[in-house]
Amino acid sequence: MSLHTTRKLKIHQPENFEFDSIPDSHSWGNLHDHPSVEPIGPDAIPVIDLNDPKLIEKIGKACEEWGVFIIRNHGIEPEVLNRLCSQMHRLFALPAEVKLKVAKAEGNDVGYGGTPVSHFFPKFSWFEGFAIVGSPVDHAQKLWPDDYSSFCEVIEEYNKAINSLGCRLIHAMLLSLGVSEEALHQTPLGDSSKIKTAMHLNSYPACTNPDRVLGLPPHTDSACVAIVYQNGVSGLQVLRCKDDIAPTRWVRVPAVPDTFVVNIGDLMHVLSNGRFHNVLHRVTISKTNRLSSACFFGPQADEKVGPHSKLAGLEESPLYRPVTWPGLQKIRSMLHDKALQAIKIDSN
Ligand SMILES: O=C(O)CCC(=O)C(=O)O
Numbered sequence: 561m562s563l564h565t566t567r568k569l570k571i572h573q574p575e576n577f578e579f580d581s582i583p584d585s586h587s588w589g590n591l592h593d594h595p596s597v598e599p600i601g602p603d604a605i606p607v608i609d610l611n612d613p614k615l616i617e618k619i620g621k622a623c624e625e626w627g628v629f630i631i632r633n634h635g636i637e638p639e640v641l642n643r644l645c646s647q648m649h650r651l652f653a654l655p656a657e658v659k660l661k662v663a664k665a666e667g668n669d670v671g672y673g674g675t676p677v678s679h680f681f682p683k684f685s686w687f688e689g690f691a692i693v694g695s696p697v698d699h700a701q702k703l704w705p706d707d708y709s710s711f712c713e714v715i716e717e718y719n720k721a722i723n724s725l726g727c728r729l730i731h732a733m734l735l736s737l738g739v740s741e742e743a744l745h746q747t748p749l750g751d752s753s754k755i756k757t758a759m760h761l762n763s764y765p766a767c768t769n770p771d772r773v774l775g776l777p778p779h780t781d782s783a784c785v786a787i788v789y790q791n792g793v794s795g796l797q798v799l800r801c802k803d804d805i806a807p808t809r810w811v812r813v814p815a816v817p818d819t820f821v822v823n824i825g826d827l828m829h830v831l832s833n834g835r836f837h838n839v840l841h842r843v844t845i846s847k848t849n850r851l852s853s854a855c856f857f858g859p860q861a862d863e864k865v866g867p868h869s870k871l872a873g874l875e876e877s878p879l880y881r882p883v884t885w886p887g888l889q890k891i892r893s894m895l896h897d898k899a900l901q902a903i904k905i906d907s908n
């Protein structure tokens with residue numbers, strides 16, 4: 561594996577991250593900019609039961625106040641998640657040279673590699689990922705020429721289940737914003753055929769000195785919504801800004817069995833005219849290998865998302881110009897965390 565290739569991919573794991581000591585390329589000096597706190601008391605991340613009769617109201621409140629929440633009673637069978645987890649283990653346990661056969665090509669965010677946000681940070685992440693949009697069959701054939709179908713079947717099964725959950729959550733969010741059932745279908749996210757999904761399988765290898773490395777640097781997601789499955793090991797943290805309770809802090813997201821974490825991304829912040837919080841998050845590392853899968857939901861590539869007219873009525877003027885998902889991703893690739901400022905409507 562050439563150093564050139566790994567530098568471009570922003571991954572570096574010659575022996576599956578078994579370094580004798582942490583190389584300077586992976587050693588972050590500024591991980592304690594804000595204290596890390598436990599999710600307790602007023603910092604307890606909302607947990608929402610999808611069978612709750614007050615679901616719409618609770619989802620709206622969590623999206624506004626937190627931009628992240630945990631869902632239970634989501635209807636996806638534990639066996640489906642166990643199968644996904646086994647396939648993720650199988651994928652990341654492959655030798656580095658095999659995984660590099662499906663490395664992300666320049667300008668293409670599908671396949672094996674680092675995360676696009678890494679390019680804005682001077683250090684490498686303690687992370688390797690595999691991004692899937694549509695069928696993974698071409699890549700799976702290169703990874704396991706003699707047995708690729710089990711991976712594809714499990715991904716297809718999970719994709720189906722998570723897509724219908726994603727649609728359900730997006731609808732609940734739109735209803736909580738005051739969009740009527742009838743108007744829902746005219747939105748760029750109105751039904752499942754209009755929603756586009758990308759799936760990221762993430763591996764955060766164990767590290768003997770986890771306080772000096774970072775799994776994913778602080779970022780918001782570009783999508784409307786992300787649904788994250790975690791293998792029972794926590795690591796995700798969300799930023800809670802200074803308030804009456806405490807100064808700005810990183811709140812640990814617990815890994816609760818049989819739940820998912822839901823994050824609000826930039827596009828939902830735009831659609832809600834700034835009402836929903838696009839949560840800044842990062843992933844820390846521990847002495848245990850962590851696996852996660854993040855599924856991102858947004859509109860089809862040519863659909864523009866802008867503040868919904870129901871919200872941006874007479875009394876509330878739109879804060880953002882409409883933008884497509886790829887359009888926003890392009891702006892983010894240049895401006896990173898200043899991307900939304902670039903589409904903000906100047907009130908003057
Ligand atoms: O691994 C996680 O918990 C979160 C992953 C994430 O933030 C992402 O893939 O954008």
Ligand SMILES: [Fe+2]
Pocket residue numbers: 779780781786841854
């Ligand atoms: Fe993320």
